Amino acid sequence: MANxxxxxxxxxxxxxxxxDLPVLKQxxxxxxxxxxxxxxxxSGSGKSTLMNIIGxxxxxxxxxxxxxxxxxxxxxxxxxxxxxxxxxxxVFQQFNLLPRLSALENVMLPMIYAAVPxxxxxxxxxxxxxxxxxxxxxxxxxxxxxGGQQQRVAIARALVNHPALVLxxxxxxxxxxxTSHEIMDLLTALNQQGTTIAIVTHDATVAAQxxxxxxxxxxxxxxxxx
Amino acid sequence: xxGVVIGISSVIMITAVGQGVQKSTASEISAxxxxxMVVSAGAARTGGISLGAGSAxxxxxxxxxxxxxxxxxxxxVTAFLQRGQIQVVRGNxxxxxxxxxxxxxxxxxxxxxxQEGLFFSQADLDAGRPVAFIxxxxxxxxxxxxxxxxxxxxxxxxxxxxxxxxxxxxxxxAGQDLDDAIYIPLTNMxxxxxxxxALTGVAINGFWVEAADAEQLNSAQFQVTNILRLRHGIKASxxxxxxxxxxxDIMSAFNSVMGSLxxxxxxxxxxxxxxxxxGIANIMLVSVMERTRxxxxxxxxxxxxxxxxxxxxxxxxxxxxxxxxxxxGLGIALxxxxxxxxxxxxxxxxxxxxxxFGLSLVVGVLAGGIPARNAAKLNPISAxxxx
Numbered sequence: 141m142a143n144x145x146x147x148x149x150x151x152x153x154x155x156x157x158x159x160d161l162p163v164l165k166q167x168x169x170x171x172x173x174x175x176x177x178x179x180x181x182x183s184g185s186g187k188s189t190l191m192n193i194i195g196x197x198x199x200x201x202x203x204x205x206x207x208x209x210x211x212x213x214x215x216x217x218x219x220x221x222x223x224x225x226x227x228x229x230x231v232f233q234q235f236n237l238l239p240r241l242s243a244l245e246n247v248m249l250p251m252i253y254a255a256v257p258x259x260x261x262x263x264x265x266x267x268x269x270x271x272x273x274x275x276x277x278x279x280x281x282x283x284x285x286x287g288g289q290q291q292r293v294a295i296a297r298a299l300v301n302h303p304a305l306v307l308x309x310x311x312x313x314x315x316x317x318x319t320s321h322e323i324m325d326l327l328t329a330l331n332q333q334g335t336t337i338a339i340v341t342h343d344a345t346v347a348a349q350x351x352x353x354x355x356x357x358x359x360x361x362x363x364x365x366x
Numbered sequence: 367x368x369g370v371v372i373g374i375s376s377v378i379m380i381t382a383v384g385q386g387v388q389k390s391t392a393s394e395i396s397a398x399x400x401x402x403m404v405v406s407a408g409a410a411r412t413g414g415i416s417l418g419a420g421s422a423x424x425x426x427x428x429x430x431x432x433x434x435x436x437x438x439x440x441x442x443v444t445a446f447l448q449r450g451q452i453q454v455v456r457g458n459x460x461x462x463x464x465x466x467x468x469x470x471x472x473x474x475x476x477x478x479x480x481q482e483g484l485f486f487s488q489a490d491l492d493a494g495r496p497v498a499f500i501x502x503x504x505x506x507x508x509x510x511x512x513x514x515x516x517x518x519x520x521x522x523x524x525x526x527x528x529x530x531x532x533x534x535x536x537x538x539x540a541g542q543d544l545d546d547a548i549y550i551p552l553t554n555m556x557x558x559x560x561x562x563x564a565l566t567g568v569a570i571n572g573f574w575v576e577a578a579d580a581e582q583l584n585s586a587q588f589q590v591t592n593i594l595r596l597r598h599g600i601k602a603s604x605x606x607x608x609x610x611x612x613x614x615d616i617m618s619a620f621n622s623v624m625g626s627l628x629x630x631x632x633x634x635x636x637x638x639x640x641x642x643x644x645g646i647a648n649i650m651l652v653s654v655m656e657r658t659r660x661x662x663x664x665x666x667x668x669x670x671x672x673x674x675x676x677x678x679x680x681x682x683x684x685x686x687x688x689x690x691x692x693x694x695g696l697g698i699a700l701x702x703x704x705x706x707x708x709x710x711x712x713x714x715x716x717x718x719x720x721x722x723f724g725l726s727l728v729v730g731v732l733a734g735g736i737p738a739r740n741a742a743k744l745n746p747i748s749a750x751x752x753x
Contacts, residue, residue, distance in 0.1 A: 197666060197746045218670040224746075225668020236663045236750065253668040297667065 143206070144305055144336045145171040145194060150203030152189050152359075163189045164200070165359040173208075173304070176331040177338045178347035181356035188309065190356065191340045195228050195307045196220045208304050225253050229298025231327075233310035235290040237282040243269060243293045244278040250301045268296040272326060288319035295326060299335070306330065308339045312346055324349050367689045369649040370730065373642025374693025374722040375700060380638045381718040382701030383710075384631030390710035391624065393537075401579050402475065403587060405433075405594070406572035408607035424607040426567035427552060429597060433575065436593055439586035444471035445573040447555050454548065455521040456508045463504050464547040465522060467555020475574050476536070476544060483516045483531030486551055490530075494553035498527040502535040503545040522548065525558055572608075587612055639721060643729045646689075650682060650733035654741055661741045662749030674742035675735070682734025683727070690726035694719055 152164040163186045171177055181187040192198040193205065196212060199220075205212045208227060215223065229250075230236075237246045247265035256264070269278060272292040282290050291311060298306050308327065312320035328349055331337045339350060347353045355362040407425040430445035445468065452465040472478070473485045478499075486497045498520065500508075509515045515529045527550065536544040550559075556568045575590060577583040587610055594608055661674055669677075698714055705712035741749060 192747050195666075197750070218672070221665065221668050221670040224666060230666050232750075236659075236666070238660055238663060249664065250667040253664075253670070253673060301668075 142173045142209075143170050144173045144175065144208055145169065145338075146204075146206040147194075148204040150190075150193060150200045150205060152186070152193065152198075153201045163359050164193070167203070167359075167361060169354070169361065171336065171338060173336055174331075174334055175336055175338075176328070176351045178350040178353045179338060179340045179356060180342060180344070180347050180353055181362075182342060184358075185356040186359040187340050187356045191307060191309055191338070194305075194338065195230060196224050221253070225250055226301060227304045229295075229301070229303040229306040231291070231294050231298050231306065231308035231311045233313040235282070235287075235294045235314070237290055237293055237297075239282050242279050242281055243274060243285065243296075246282070246293055247297045247300050250297060254301055264300055265296070268300040269293070271299065272296045286319075287315050288322055291315065291319075291323050292326070295323075295330075299330070304336060306335055306337045308337065310341055310343075311339060312341075312343065320346070367649075367685055367692075369645040370685060370689030370726055371693040371696060373638075373645040374690050374726050375695075375697035377635065377638045377642050377722040377725070378694055378697025378714065378718050379700040379704065381631065381635040382697070382712070382714050383704050384627075384634055385713045385715055386701070386705050386710040388624070388627050388631060389713055391620070391627065393711075401577045401583050402574055403577075403583060403590075403610055403612045404572055404574050405590060406609045406611070407570070408609060424598065425570050425572055425594075427556075427570050428567035429594060430570065430573035432597060433573070433590055433593060437575075437586055437589040439577050439582045439589060440575045441578050441582075442471050442475055442576040443573055444469055444475050445552060445570045446472065447552055447560060447568075447570045449559065452523060452548075452559070454504070454508070455524075456518070459508055461504070461507050463501075463507075464542070465555065465559060466547050466549050467552040467559070468549060469552050472549065472574075475576050478536065478544065478549070479534045480531040481534040482514070483529070485549070486530055491551040491553055494551055494557055496525060496527040496554055496558070497530045497550065498522070499531045499533060499549040500529055501533050501543075501545040501547045501549075503543070504548055505532045522550070523559055583612065635718065635721075639725055642722070643725050646686070646726060646729045647733035650685075650730055651737055654678065654734065654737035658741050658744070658749050658752040661738075661744065662746050662752065665742075665744075665746035665749060671742040675739055678738030678742070679731065679735050682730045682738070685734070686726045686730030689730075690723045693726065694722060697722065 147167055147169040150164055150167040150169070151162065154161045154163055167190060169190075179187045179190060189198070193200050196207075203213075207223065210223070212220070212223060238249070241249070244262070244265050247268050248261045251261040251264060266275070266278060269275060272295050274289060274292050274296065277285060277289060282293070285293065306327075311327065312323055315323060324346060327337055327339070337350075339346060341347055351366070353365050355365070405425065427445050430443050433440055434443035446466055447468070448464060448466040450464050451462045454461050454463055469491055470485065470488060478485065480499070481502070483499075485499050486495070489495075490497050500515065505515050508520060509518070515532050518529045519526050520529060521527070533544070533549075552568065552570070560569070575586055577586045590610065591606070595606065598607055600607065664674060701714060702712050
């Protein structure tokens with residue numbers, strides 16, 4: 141299988157009050173197309189920083205990052221925005237929906253930046269929401285939805301541009317255990333349909349549902365278990 | 367949006383009120399004329415409390431006629447006897463207005479032009495006939511539009527009067543609404559309406575003296591004082607039982623007031639512009655700050671800095687334009703209401719609309735655009751983490 145993610149010697153160093161704070165130290169990582177991966181680690185282990193780099197939300201201090209065959213190291217901000225738009229779907233712990241928009245409008249958001257015509261946006265967003273089981277809540281605002289439903293909207297949004305990779309940062313962190321199960325089942329089902337999924341979590345039951353777990357500690361990858 | 371509306375409408379309203387008051391003061395002053403003065407009957411005093419000019423019957427029509435004859439500097443003299451809140455009835459319409467008994471010179475001194483019919487005649491005055499020359503406001507209240515008032519009968523204090531003419535609208539003069547008044551012969555007013563005459567003749571509230579020019583007015587004032595003191599038998603040590611108000615003095619005082627008024631209106635307009643601008647800037651800034659997280663979310667799903675900036679600029683322009691338009695409309699409406707309520711001319715200076723609207727747009731775009739530009743440049747992660 142082809143590599144979805146290829147990372148070599150990725151480092152990330154933050155500068156705090158004149159001090160260099162290495163957060164990621166020489167990370168080598170590859171994730172194949174269609175994989176279902178968990179990145180685990182305690183807080184401060186660098187897992188979120190790694191995820192931000194994978195998701196092109198942040199740039200590494202040094203190292204090589206190839207996503208789906210494209211070298212991202214040389215891209216400028218606008219090109220990275222395009223990569224996020226076309227290749228990556230995000231699912232956040234706090235859902236990160238726009239409160240003033242309906243579920244449908246929230247899901248349409250990535251397509252606006254992909255310059256999809258309005259009629260196509262509407263039908264694709266409705267289809268995506270149907271896929272996560274929310275076909276009856278298209279017009280609801282996030283405040284009218286439960287946490288689980290909001291996370292489903294976020295997943296529908298992540299999927300709507302048919303990304304090569306879905307990145308989930310503690311997707312069940314703000315949910316009760318029953319809803320967590322539903323969300324994990326949904327992600328598992330998506331993976332079975334072929335979407336590459338990487339989940340950042342500190343929850344072992346979440347990690348157990350994935351096919352590969354990458355353990356991190358103090359900015360390095362400790363072990364990889366299958 | 368509310369801040370923009372309030373900012374702009376206050377700029378427009380305040381400048382409109384300022385200009386209106388300025389204009390009405392100016393027209394009132396020039397309406398007074400520089401060549402007239404009013405002689406009012408002395409203030410009656412009860413236990414040291416002045417009851418106001420004209421409250422005692424110390425002046426008579428004979429006094430006024432004597433002045434007209436004996437003072438060469440007086441070009442024209444007109445006596446008046448007036449009562450406010452007089453009940454006037456026509457059919458089932460019942461109003462209260464000012465009733466003013468006077469002579470023929472009143473028409474020329476106050477330049478009351480008939481828009482219909484005529485002022486009452488010398489014969490009416492001599493015979494004390496019940497005829498009325500009515501102000502335009504009184505006409506509007508008593509008669510419907512298109513209906514002629516001429517020859518109609520109205521009842522003043524229950525007595526029948528025939529309308530002989532309607533005055534053209536004049537507005538305020540010396541604080542008195544000339545349109546909201548009925549003018550009848552002084553002789554009739556004295557015998558039929560007031561009825562308490564002085565021993566020496568027909569009691570009046572006062573009379574106006576018109577001189578050829580401002581220069582002549584000073585000598586007229588001197589002569590009038592002397593003649594009245596003589597006629598009233600006031601000794602050298604006694605105080606006048608009448609009061610002369612010379613509008614030349616008031617004029618020069620008003621002129622300096624006008625200067626400060628102009629300055630004040632300008633200052634108020636400037637301050638309201640600044641306050642309005644700060645209000646708009648504040649709202650725009652707060653809106654961008656509050657929405658940094660939104661910017662982060664939009665960037666995470668693929669928005670470029672450029673599309674974020676153009677979104678926020680578009681919103682700022684829409685808010686500024688719509689808010690500005692509502693503000694201009696509201697400001698004009700408020701100014702209009704204020705003008706009606708406080709009876710000053712309704713003027714909207716064009717520059718205030720331009721300044722208000724321009725301010726809204728410039729401040730809106732700067733205060734909305736600059737922070738949006740900074741927020742758009744943020745790394746998406748920092749924007750997402752802001753709360």
